[in-house]
Amino acid sequence: MIELTLPTMTCGHCERTVKEAVRQVDPQAQVDVDLATHRVRIDSDHARAAFVQALSDEGYAPAV
16 A cells, blocks of 8 residues: 655545546556545556656655
């Protein structure tokens, strides 16, 4: 399980974009988004770095 905090994710549009970015890396990934806490949980066998890069490319760089 990969857990990331995305400070710039604040609305439904953001949520859809984040889910699409995750599924571009792994179409089979399970994605759980919590807008209130700005967190996303990704259940995938793919590398964390691949998701960090994809999300950053979309403008949702994870907090360190």
